[in-house]
Amino acid sequence: MAMRLFCCIIALILLTGTPSAQAEDGYDLWLRYPRAEGPALSGLSGHARSIVAPGTSPTARAALEELTRGLTGMTGEAPAVASAPDEGAILLATTESPALARFSLDLKPLGAEGYAIRTTTIDGKGVTVIAANADRGLLYGVFHYLRLAATGAPLDALKIRESPRIGLRLLNHWDNLDGTVERGYAGDSIWDWWTLPEWKGPRYTDYARANASIGINGTVLNNVNAKSDSLTAPYIAKAAALAGVFRPYGIKVYLSVKWTAPMELGELKTADPLDPQVAAWWKAKADEIYAAIPDFGGFLVKANSEGQPGPQDYKRTHADGANMLAAAVQSHGGIVMWRAFVYAHDNPDDRAKQAYADFKPLDGQFADNVIVQVKNGAIDFQPREPFHPLFGAMPKTPLMMEFQITKEYLGQQTHLTYLGPLFEEVLKADTMAKGKGSTVAKVIDGSLEGHRLTGIAGVANIGADRDWSGSVFNQADWYAFGRMAWNPDLTAQAVAKEWTAQTFSPAPALVDPVVAMMMGSREAAVNYMTPLGLAHIMATGHHYGPAPWVSELARPEWNPVYYHRADASGIGFDRTKTGSNAVAQYAPALARKLADPKTTPERDLLWFHHVGWDERLSSGETLWDALVHHYDAGVASVSEMQATWDALRGQVDAERFAQTQAFLVIQKRDATWWRDACLAYFQSITKRPLPASAAPPAHPLDWYKAQSLSYAPGNPK
Template sequence: MRCATVSSASAGRSSASALPPRRVRRHGSSVGALLGLVAVLGCLLSLPAARGEDGYRLWLRYDPVVDPAVRQAYVEALGEIVIAEPTGPEMPAATLAAARDELVHGLRGLLGTDVPVRPTATAPGALLVGTTANAALLALVTETDLRAAGPEGYIVRQVKVDGRSRILLLANHEVGVLYGAFALLRHLQLGEPLTGLNLVSAPRIQRRLLNHWDNLNRTVERGYAGQSLWDWFILPDYLSPRYRDYARACASLGLNGTVLTNVNANALVLTPAYLEKVAALAGVFRPYGIRVYLTARFSAPKEIGGLPTADPLDAGVKRWWRAKVDEIYRHVPDFGGFLVKANSEGQPGPQDYGRNHADGANLLADVLAPHNGVVIWRAFVYDANVPDDRAKQAYTEFRPLDGQFRDNVIVQVKNGPIDFMPREPFHPLFGAMPRTPLCAELQITQEYLGGAANLAFLAPMWSEVLTADTQAAGPGSTVGRVVDGSFDLHGISMIAGVANLGSDRNWTGHPLAQANWYAFGRLAWDHTLPPAAIANEWTRLTYGNAPAVVAPLTRMLLESREAVVNYEMPLGLHHLMAEGHHYGPGPWVDHLPRADWNSVYYHRADAQGIGFDRSANGSNGVAQYATPVAQLWGDPARCPDEFLLWFHHLPWDHRMRSGRTLWDEICLHYQLGVDTVRAWLPLWAGVQDRVDAERWAHVDALLRRQEQDARTWRDACILYFQTFARRPIPNGVEQPEHHLEYYKAIQLRYVPGDPSAK
């Protein structure tokens, strides 16, 4: 029994295949170590030859290239790694070492042989790695290439040197070398040819951040993959190897910032004891080009500073924040800045003192500016005392402040005007604040899309928003161009994703939810990438290049977000989820103290019809958009079906484009969501022999759970809305399994990520 236990644990660690540590400490006698090794090997030899894969390696698996001809071509082209010495100022060693280690580790796995690192090329095939600080490498590219690569980009190209073919990996700065190393390894993992290789790439957005809604007690708000990655109690004394693997995974996507703490902030993270812990994490992340940020609780001067006020115009408050920021930078010299949630959902803020959001943000901006830090001020605000449409309130508060924020303030705006619903129109602030840099806040964790129990690939959702045309200055004023700064020509740009990560061995709970972390990173680098290309790429990196696996899994990914929309909130319906945990249906919720916390506030179903009227005849929320968009969405005859009930309250017999009545259309969408999920089960069964048993079984169980969840959503919502519509369920829609009271009585307890769970 003891032998089996040791073997199982050893196998689990081995499957991670993370980078080896740079230093190994040896303890005890060599005889004891040898005996221990013999015992472990004896146990391992008794294990079955096949071993499951737990998903820890993510898309950085680096398994041997299957095609022997392709593998041999790679070996011949990449026989050596040459790290070119700079001929000018020395580049930071840590980031270059990270790139070198990744190349050595990745090529060893892909090629099945060690690739030596030498100071000069001695073999016909060699990989030349360095920055433009090396004159010899600089001579191999053009000024146009260097401008295209920019400060973070890279050039990976087949070149001729002394008549011999080489692979060049060149960047203007060391972090570009790191990103280029990951790009080259990705190219090899996908089995792409090296002949004619020419990759020149640079990020479109400067700051590409993950927002961790992690608390200091290791709970994660809206987190569905275990505890927080950050073990605050043990830090800074022990640095888990997982921190380095997190940094590697982020850097492989070009992510360059991480907000460590929840937007519902705890001021304790700004105290000296916790700043030491933050500094320890920053030290692990720094070689991978990742800067740390913290959430700042606006009332910190009172809570940990002993001041009687946190008024942003108070001189004492300004002095306190200046001293605190100086202290932070002594611990973390490359600290990125603060993310602030203020005067939202009970969080303290400048409005507590009669000030506005610009007053609060500028206070922090002024003390961060000498350190080149930024303030990220969230626009997720709504006031229970304001009777206006909740979807309008952020625009109402922030639009008049355009141009009043300091240059180092970025206003972080959710993709839609409510709260990460399965589908929303783009937020009206995009395009409405031309003098203020805006960051798009996307949610990777699936708060309203089934958590880590349901498959919902979100790249189509994000791309839908980023490619949406705000029409703020005519055609072409897309959300993506607003965010990357190219539309309003801001000198600063940012995109943020609320992370879906936790302590689960596979990082994201659902094995396929890793695709959302990956997709966010790829879109943060280049928001024009097609979702289908990202899905195909992630599938091949994570499950191999076999078409028999790639085709069905890519199809499932690309269908999944629309499937969830259909079985949860179709045709523009929104905020129908159960209270607190948000996991299941709750269109009947009507008892919460704030009107805009209740589902009935949003769908407004009655005997006449359903939907929230945001047209000129209702709240006129549509008027917050540019005229061409407002005219399109404000007309029920022209409004796209996917936003119809977001902007209009329509009769149950309203005739849809399909020719069906609105009631029938709603019911058929709910059924379509169920049918789509159900169709995945045979698709996944068809790849069982081609996917490792551990991950296959995990996904299979969750897909079956999702089919059940989809039926619950369908039946609960149709039965509830039928009490108003008083029409029969149309042909083609399965009859509900239970009566309405059954679904209303469901009580889920201790749902992961629910901040209200006790």
């Protein structure tokens, strides 16, 4: 009786809590649960008339609440809560539930987060069973069922078994304690540190729901460029408050730490990881954190990179530093994620080589509860980079992928550049470390070398904007990261279809053109920004807009000219044995392929080779003509995206349609700016005419050089 009353109250809130006339503003993300229509409605109504949910834990209650919310929204009626399955019931049960005894469901291989969904009969009555070993799996199963229903999938013959391929599936928030977000383009931080721990607004719960719906199970609350204040008692209490909100949704909290915290907070004179006083300080700090947050996940560390302090300041290794912190959290079951993003002024020939040079010799020296977090490419989240050479090069060490969901180098909040294809391209890349088929995905899911500690992280694109991510299409990148973190074999196209159907409508007349637009959008950005393997030619500092001419900054690797190396003879960074020999950091079979321009994929050509302007590519064009045509193709693709979106007027609500339409106008303007500025600059070097079909840049080169974006977003003031 009490459970029935609980469910009725939920349904009443869901039906009456939001005015029906409220405009779509993106807040509900892909969890809108709009009224189903036609066959989808009749199918859903026939298979979801009531719910049997004996669980009582906070997570079990969250699963029941979400299922009730979704079914109520999609059918217009609140499902009844029953004590026993009847025709059309959904049974939520874990292995502890007696109701599961009659089913032959082998759930043990699914682990604590996996689930099974099966359409079956009980005493002749058609029911749907969502079963799991633990309540976390049950919650994930509920979200999967609702995803199927919201996308119009058939529900009458379900036989699903799912479990995550990767253990740690985390968001890294680059949020600062002052409320700003480094490289964030969706407003201020969603963490209101000032009012925590007392005020825990409903947005925190909605954040947890959204993450649980795509399988994310952890969040690093603060910037990797950390402040020591994050480890003080007041901020530990604030983190504990958030952990309490997230816990029912299976999400642990983690903290980034500053290496010199013992000196800044503990009045020690050193942060040497081999100093017993330093180790004791970190052990005491870990004990303090776990007393407040018993399921605290552990630490994320950025050390000896971009001016951040670290163990190398004391002539110690990254392994020395990581292992000292690992010992501090080990008794609590915590982990240390040690970032491999390192580069410094003493790297003489190629920034792309430094992480490998620092970490490869340390393979096998890290503690069992340490995982090394490696960016997808060796430079810095470029529109396209070859996969990082560390993947496949450290067989004795668990490696964790770091993607960037926020689009620091991909047009920030206004460019529609769906990142699913980027994620897929990297995950499916073949390291050839143990022969053909040694993909990056198999490195990070542990299957290639048998590692049990596995992980993937995404730098969050979430902010305080009402739509969470700065635009509705940026939400797709958050969604794609979570879904592909759960299953790296998912295709970007399949994920885009899921997201579009839930975010807008499952109608094929809308889904098909939107997905086509999304799937071509990242390649469009590569073409109008950095085609044929170019990289890091963005304006320095804010990384918005083109500036391939910048050459006067103090350190060589801060300058775009360092990366493209254009001169009268050609363009590109020679990473073969005649140059930096970075190709040697890859497995031998792959290195041989990349060492030859003829066997290097054209998309990576200028990353690995300095190529003559008049060299012929596979198309028969000269490099110069092909470069121009790629830039033109990028601009043309944005025009096609505009036409596709304009044709959808009336199929998308007015508010989200208008924002996307306006942002595509910005993207077209920026793509043209990129094309014209880069061609004006490169033409000043190559001295060759543009192909006959190519229009000249709208302005002379000096005009583009004079452009200044003093208040571009994404950099804390």
